[in-house]
Amino acid sequence: MPLDAVLTFQRDHARARDAVHAPLDAGALVADLAPLRTLVVDSAAGDRAIYLRRPDLGRSLSATDTALIAGIVADDPSAAGCDVAIVVGDGLSATGVQVGAAQLVRSIVAELQGLTLAPVVVARGARVALGDAIGAALRARIVIMVIGERPGLSVADSLGLYMTHAPRIGRVDSERNCISNIHARGGLSPVAAAAILGRLLRESLRRGLSGVDLKDPGEALPPPSERDDCA
Numbered sequence: 001m002p003l004d005a006v007l008t009f010q011r012d013h014a015r016a017r018d019a020v021h022a023p024l025d026a027g028a029l030v031a032d033l034a035p036l037r038t039l040v041v042d043s044a045a046g047d048r049a050i051y052l053r054r055p056d057l058g059r060s061l062s063a064t065d066t067a068l069i070a071g072i073v074a075d076d077p078s079a080a081g082c083d084v085a086i087v088v089g090d091g092l093s094a095t096g097v098q099v100g101a102a103q104l105v106r107s108i109v110a111e112l113q114g115l116t117l118a119p120v121v122v123a124r125g126a127r128v129a130l131g132d133a134i135g136a137a138l139r140a141r142i143v144i145m146v147i148g149e150r151p152g153l154s155v156a157d158s159l160g161l162y163m164t165h166a167p168r169i170g171r172v173d174s175e176r177n178c179i180s181n182i183h184a185r186g187g188l189s190p191v192a193a194a195a196i197l198g199r200l201l202r203e204s205l206r207r208g209l210s211g212v213d214l215k216d217p218g219e220a221l222p223p224p225s226e227r228d229d230c231a
Contacts, residue, residue, distance in 0.1 A: 032102035058127035085140035089126025093148030096157035135167030
């Protein structure tokens with residue numbers, strides 16, 4: 001292989017490995033999310049190494065933070081029973097979350113005007129299903145998980161969105177809607193992703209479901225006479 005191709009591969013592979021192993025700076029993310037109300041929690045995975053070896057632990061809240069959320073809900077009923085709970089989890093690319101999650105969350109919040117929102121939960125050591133436990137604890141009608149996607153050689157900082165209606169522990173992936181490849185290297189923009197999510201979410205609330213039975217109709221195509229001639 002040419003030297004340039006070898007060096008490019010090594011660079012991209014290193015970026016992907018760094019994205020997987022990097023810890024999330026929750027304090028910096030909370031600062032980026034201000035003035036939104038936030039709460040920082042941890043999964044049952046004690047550290048990044050355990051998280052990578054034990055996906056199951058990343059799907060459960062730590063015992064301490066389970067009690068913490070229960071206490072917050074008991075002390076402040078306005079923190080629970082909301083329409084939407086937004087959770088930001090590091091997933092397999094804390095790098096992506098650090099770079100783009102705050103902008104994406106702001107775009108989502110702007111898209112959900114008129115709906116009640118719980119405090120934004122920043123979750124370390126998170127897998128997608130951790131949102132179910134958090135959404136259930138907050139008694140949210142819908143939970144949105146913003147999470148770092150598994151990095152590849154082309155993009156190491158991509159984000160994904162997962163929306164689940166009536167979150168509870170035990171939900172399966174077919175009961176979620178996913179919007180993926182949200183990044184600045186030719187991927188979906190935060191504004192575009194939030195617009196898709198907004199359409200799905202309002203239809204989810206109307207129909208009382210999410211997952212494979214809920215589809216995004218997308219933007220209407222222009223009449224044939226107004227389309228580019230591809231012949």
